[in-house]
Amino acid sequence: MRIETLAVHAGAEPDETRALAPPIHLSTTFEHPPDSRELDGYLYSRYGNPTQDRLERALTALDGGDRCLVYGSGMAAAAALMTALPRGSHLVLADDTYFSVRTLARELGARIGFEVSLVDATRLEAVRGALRPGTRCVWIETPSNPHIRIADIAGVAELARGAGAVLVVDGTFATPILQRPIALGAHVVLHSCTKYMGGHSDVQAGALVIGGDAELLATLGGQRMLHGAVASPMSSWLVLRGLRTLACRMEWHCRSAAAVAEALAAHPAVEQVNYPGLADHPHHRLAATQMKAFGGMLSLRVRGGRARALAAAGRLRLLRNATSLGSTESLCEHRESVEGPDSPTEPDLLRLSIGLEHPDDLIADLDQALRG
Ligand SMILES: *Cc1c(COP(=O)(O)O)cnc(C)c1O
Numbered sequence: 001m002r003i004e005t006l007a008v009h010a011g012a013e014p015d016e017t018r019a020l021a022p023p024i025h026l027s028t029t030f031e032h033p034p035d036s037r038e039l040d041g042y043l044y045s046r047y048g049n050p051t052q053d054r055l056e057r058a059l060t061a062l063d064g065g066d067r068c069l070v071y072g073s074g075m076a077a078a079a080a081l082m083t084a085l086p087r088g089s090h091l092v093l094a095d096d097t098y099f100s101v102r103t104l105a106r107e108l109g110a111r112i113g114f115e116v117s118l119v120d121a122t123r124l125e126a127v128r129g130a131l132r133p134g135t136r137c138v139w140i141e142t143p144s145n146p147h148i149r150i151a152d153i154a155g156v157a158e159l160a161r162g163a164g165a166v167l168v169v170d171g172t173f174a175t176p177i178l179q180r181p182i183a184l185g186a187h188v189v190l191h192s193c194t195k196y197m198g199g200h201s202d203v204q205a206g207a208l209v210i211g212g213d214a215e216l217l218a219t220l221g222g223q224r225m226l227h228g229a230v231a232s233p234m235s236s237w238l239v240l241r242g243l244r245t246l247a248c249r250m251e252w253h254c255r256s257a258a259a260v261a262e263a264l265a266a267h268p269a270v271e272q273v274n275y276p277g278l279a280d281h282p283h284h285r286l287a288a289t290q291m292k293a294f295g296g297m298l299s300l301r302v303r304g305g306r307a308r309a310l311a312a313a314g315r316l317r318l319l320r321n322a323t324s325l326g327s328t329e330s331l332c333e334h335r336e337s338v339e340g341p342d343s344p345t346e347p348d349l350l351r352l353s354i355g356l357e358h359p360d361d362l363i364a365d366l367d368q369a370l371r372g
Contacts, residue, residue, distance in 0.1 A: 004247040011058030025050045051233040062176040065209035074192025076229035077206035087113040089136040094121035096144035099339045121151040131163040141170035146335045146351045148274040150283035157185025177250045182211035193239045195326030203238035205231045253296025256359040263363040269370040271301040299351045306347035315369040325353035
């Protein structure tokens with residue numbers, strides 16, 4: 001079945017009422033006999049609940065994995081994976097990943113005892129050079145945040161597998177509609193469902209889709225029951241609802257982002273546009289083979305430095321200054337400001353999440369903001 005069809009139907013199996021919209025099971029507890037035997041698959045909501053299960057089935061199908069675990073946020077999913085790393089092991093982490101993921105690796109690594117090497121994951125030689133006998137995990141994000149770089153998933157997967165390490169791909173920017181890392185050799189796909197999957201800036205959730213690593217799955221499953229970072233039934237339901245329109249939303253996001261990227265690339269106030277759909281993007285050809293389309297995220301560098309970038313962001317009327325991404329409304333963010341004093345991001349960089357407005361209106365707003 002095509003992925004667009006799966007997005008509409010996965011996890012929507014009817015229950016005894018034959019309702020087409022799935023029920024939200026809010027119950028935290030499920031009756032059992034005196035010996036605490038589980039009767040129909042459920043005991044307690046933190047161990048699993050029917051609404052969360054629907055979402056997990058849907059995401060497993062969309063990413064072509066064996067199982068999925070959903071969490072209360074993307075960061076809870078990331079923390080679960082890192083907490084599962086054995087003490088004394090080594091993590092190879094792409095240097096252009098969501099800022100909080102890098103902070104988490106540094107802090108958890110110091111506390112629970114794993115070492116972290118940051119690498120430019122767009123260069124296979126750099127990944128190869130960072131691998132050591134103790135490397136247990138290679139973690140990349142593609143497209144990456146905030147530079148919208150593309151890493152070669154199949155190439156990195158081959159290196160990771162050769163070294164006996166698990167490859168984690170943060171696929172939040174792409175979603176399974178545009179990119180399916182497990183088919184390219186990844187072991188785990190991480191999604192912040194808060195972004196495109198939820199799609200409406202009204203739900204926080206995260207997911208790990210696992211392809212064929214039973215040991216890792218058992219560790220993560222056991223850990224989630226104890227650590228408790230589950231997605232609530234309401235959050236699970238909202239993400240499931242978001243999935244129903246994901247394929248058509250992504251098509252519009254991609255088309256509009258391409259139009260905005262082209263307009264910005266020709267704009268006199270813009271120094272550089274990072275969008276993999278542009279023919280001069282350094283990873284354009286790789287993106288064209290690995291992804292179905294180039295996504296709805298782009299970043300730009302404003303000529304004249306930090307003050308000009310901030311002033312332009314301040315003049316926007318239609319695009320909103322806010323963090324997060326992947327929703328119906330377009331967002332702009334000065335990443336250096338949100339990342340704080342340790343930010344390695346260029347001070348003139350603005351990241352845009354292109355929403356579902358008409359691209360002509362977005363281009364007009366960006367034009368007036370950049371002209372000043
Ligand atoms: C937002 C984001 C996360 C974290 O997800 P939350 O739901 O905010 O916890 C992880 N990775 C990427 C690429 C993200 O954009």
